[in-house]
Amino acid sequence: MMIRPHRNHPLWLAFMLHRVSGLALALFLPAHFYVLSLALRHSARLDTFLRWTDMPMVKFAEFGLVFLLAVHVFGGLRLLALEFLPWSNRQKAMAAGAVAVAFLISGTFFLQAI
Amino acid sequence: MLDLRLYMLQRLSALVMAPLALGHIAVMIYAVQGGISAGEILSRTEGSVGWGLFYGAFVVAVSIHAAIGVRVIAAETLGLRGVPLAAVGWLVCVGLLAIGLTAVFSVTA
Numbered sequence: 001m002m003i004r005p006h007r008n009h010p011l012w013l014a015f016m017l018h019r020v021s022g023l024a025l026a027l028f029l030p031a032h033f034y035v036l037s038l039a040l041r042h043s044a045r046l047d048t049f050l051r052w053t054d055m056p057m058v059k060f061a062e063f064g065l066v067f068l069l070a071v072h073v074f075g076g077l078r079l080l081a082l083e084f085l086p087w088s089n090r091q092k093a094m095a096a097g098a099v100a101v102a103f104l105i106s107g108t109f110f111l112q113a114i
Numbered sequence: 115m116l117d118l119r120l121y122m123l124q125r126l127s128a129l130v131m132a133p134l135a136l137g138h139i140a141v142m143i144y145a146v147q148g149g150i151s152a153g154e155i156l157s158r159t160e161g162s163v164g165w166g167l168f169y170g171a172f173v174v175a176v177s178i179h180a181a182i183g184v185r186v187i188a189a190e191t192l193g194l195r196g197v198p199l200a201a202v203g204w205l206v207c208v209g210l211l212a213i214g215l216t217a218v219f220s221v222t223a
Contacts, residue, residue, distance in 0.1 A: 036155075
């Protein structure tokens with residue numbers, strides 16, 4: 001199957017990464033909010049859940065979630081700059097920079113978590 | 115006209131959320147050191163008006179932002195239009211607001 005030309009462009013990948021990360025975060029939020037809402041009346045259940053999150057695989061999944069959040073934030077800042085600030089030709093560099101900063105932040109989180 | 119207003123609201127909610135999301139990331143990196151527990155979370159947030167306002171504003175902005183984003187995906191990828199499309203947007207927005215504000219109340223009350 002031939003990939004359509006525009007889908008070979010690095011900024012199409014940036015667009016898709018922004019969309020997929022946003023959708024994943026939107027799907028994650030209800031679970032995140034539900035778990036935190038246990039704090040007031042069911043703190044023992046919350047502690048049971050939090051102990052489950054000490055598992056290495058869960059820590060790795062959290063690293064992935066923090067990466068998705070960070071790449072959505074920094075990729076989003078690139079889009080806001082693209083739309084509201086004077087045009088810059090360095091869009092690919094900024095998109096790559098957003099991914100790099102997201103890796104740095106999520107990697108820092110992971111190293112603090114383990 | 116509705117699409118233009120939603121487009122601007124999406125950008126406005128993003129501008130509100132940018133500093134809140136960066137603050138949230140900083141809090142996560144700080145709080146995760148040494149593991150987290152219900153007691154540890156509550157000791158930081160319970161009775162705090164500041165954290166209540168911070169995370170309350172975050173939940174409102176993210177509910178609007180996520181609802182508009184999911185609505186765009188539903189329209190472009192699933193081809194939804196009209197009432198079903200509006201229903202998806204409102205469901206995501208109201209649902210996230212309800213459980214999100216409950217969560218904020220639970221940890222800051």
